[in-house]
Amino acid sequence: MQADRLVGREHTRHDLFGIPVDALSLGEAVEVCMDAVDRGELLEVGVVNAAKIVKMCQDAALRDAVLGCDLIVADGQSVVWASRLLHRRLPERVAGIDLFQRLLYMAEVEDRSVYFLGARPEVLERMVERVGAQHPDLRIAGSHHGYYCEDETAAIAEAVKASGADLLFLGMTSPKKEVFVATYGARTGAKVVHGVGGSFDVLAGVVQRAPLIWQRMGFEWLYRVLQEPRRLGGRYLTTNVAFVRLVAREWARSARSARAGKTN
Template identity: 35%
Template structure:
C-alpha cells in the first residue's frame, strides 16, 4: 500500500496526481486533526478535467502534487483508479465535504470564512449555511471579484478573523493556485477550493438530481444547463481514452 509521505494515509496516483484513498468519514477525521494541529493544509477536490490540466501544465501539476490531500471528487477518478487496479474507497465530493465539515464545525465551534462567487451569492450562501449549521461560526465572507492587486487586502481580511477553515470558490484554474500561493501566509489550518458550491447553497443553481448522480452523469446535467461549458468538458472523453489506452500505467507514480 502506497502512503502519503507527509501524513501517512493511503493514496493512489492517477497519472502522477496522488489521490487520497480515504472515505468521507476518514477524510473528515483527517481534516479535524488538521484543524487541531493549527498548521496550514491545502485540500483539493479534483476531477478528470483538473488531471488533464495538470498533464498539460507542469506548474499546475506541481501545485497539485504539493497539496496536503487530494480527494476524488469526480466519478471519472473513481473509475480510473478501479480501471488501473488500485481503487479508492469511494467518491468524496467537494459539495458533500463542505457540509460534513460544517457539521463537524458545530461540535467544535469552528470558524469558517467563505471567499468567492458574486457579492449576492456569497452573502446568501453565508446566511443559509449559518442558519443550517447554527453552532458553526461563519466568521466572514467576501466575493471573488478581485485581482492580484487586492490580494493583500483579501488576505488581511481573512487573517483578521482567524478562521479554522477557508472555502474558496473562484474556479479550478484560479482557486487552487491562489490557495497554494498564499497557503503559508494565510495560515488557515484547512483551505479548500469549492467550485460552484456557493451557487448551489445560495439557490442560484441546482445540484444534479439524484438520478444523474447515481448514473455518474452530473457532468452531463451541468452541460445541459450550461452549454458554454462544452469546450471545458472536452477534457472528459480525452481522459477516458487516456485511461483505456494506458490502463497499465494509470496508477503508476510519474
Template identity: 35%
Template sequence: MKEKFLGVDVSNYTYDQLKKNIMTDINEHRKSFIVAINPEKILQAQKDADLLHLLNTATYQIPDGVGILIASRMTGGTIRERVTGIDMLLALCEQASLHGKSVFLYGAKPGVAEKASHRLKEMYPDLKIAGIIDGYEKDQDHIKDTINQAKPDIVFVALGSPRQEYWIVDHMEEMDAKVFQGVGGSFDVLSGRVKRAPAVFQKVGLEWLYRLIKEPWRIKRQIKLPTFLLKVLKTKK
C-alpha cells in the same frame, strides 16, 4: 493513502476519514490544503508542469469524478467513494458546527458568498462564519488582513480552478487559518444561483450526465473521460 494517475496523486480516504483527519489537523495546528481531482484536471496537468506540481503539493487530493473511481478499479486501486468538492465543503461545515470551529468564505461574484453563508447557517445553525469576501476584491493585502483578523479555522476559496489552488499555495503560509479548500462553483450552488443535479444523479455518480443534458456544450469536456481512461490503461501495461 494515495494512488497516482498519470503522475497526479489522489487520496483514497473516505468522507469519514477525511473529516477525522482534518479536524485533527486543526486541533494540532497543522496546515492542510484540499484540492478536488477529476480526469479533466489530470489531463490538463499533463501539459502543464506547474499545475502537476501544484496538485501534488496538496495535503488531500479528493477523488471528485466518477472517472477516478473507474481508473482506480482498472489499476487495482481501492478508491471506491467519490468525494465531491461541494460535499466536502458541507462535511467540513458540519464538523465545524459540531466542534466549535469557524469558516471563512472567499470568492464568487458579489453577493453570492453572502447568500451561500445564509444557506449554510440554515443547514448548520451553530456554524461560525468568521467572514466573507467576494472574488472581485483586488487588494491582496486587504484580503489576507481580513482573513487573519477573522481568525477562521477553515477557508473556502471559490475563484475557479486552478486559480483558486494557486492562490491557496501562494498565501496559505501567510494566514492563521489551518485548512484551505478550493471549492469552485460551490457558492453558486449554495446560493441557489446554479442548480445542482437531483439527488438520484448524485447518488450514482451521474451529475456529469445531468449537467450535460442541461448544458450540451459540456460535451467537449465530457469526451475527455475516455481519453483519460485510455491513457491510464496504457500506463498499466
C-alpha cells in the same frame, strides 16, 4: 504540512496519472481535516476530476499547485472508475461540495470558525445567509467575494488571518483557487484551506445540483451540461474524450509492464 503529510493517518495513496490521490472515504477525509484543525497544522485540500486531470497535463502551474496540496481526493466519479480499471482502487468519490458541507457541520459542532472567499458579491451574501440559517451555531469569521484584482490578494489573505478563521473555503474556479492555495494558503492562518469551486452557487440556490441518482451513476457532469449546454457542452465533451484517452494509455502501459514482469 506537506513534508510530514497527514501525520497520524496511515492509509494508501495511489498514483493516478502522476497524481498522488489519497484513498479515503468521505468520512475519513473529514476526520483528517478536523484532526489538522485540532493540531493547529495547515492542511491544504486538493480535489481532482476528469477535467482537472486533463488540464493538469497542459498547465504546469495548475499541476504544481495541486501536487502541493497535503490531501488530494477524487472529486469525480470517473476518477474512481479509472482507479478500479487500473487496479489502484479508491474507496469512493469524495466530492468537494460534500466535503465542504460535512466540514461546515463539524465546524458548528466543534465550535470552529469559517471564512468564505469567492463567488459574486450577491451570490456570496445569499450563501452566507442560507448557511447561517442551516447552521445557526456556526461561527462565520468573515467573507469576501471572489471578484477582486490580483494586487488585492495579499491584503485579502491578511484579512482572513485577522479574522482568526480555522477553516477557509474558496468558491473559485480552477486554476485560480489552486494558485491561491499554493501561494497564500499558509498566510491566511487557516488550518484547513479547501477550494470548493462552484459550491457557493449551489448552496446559494443559484445552481441546482444533480439528483442523488445522477451523482451515483457518475452523470453529475451531464446534469450540469443540460443546465448550461452552450457554455459547458463543448468543454465537457473535449475533456471527457481526453480523459478516456489518458485512461486507455495508462491501462495499456500497465498491461505491458505486467507482461514484461512475467517474462523476466
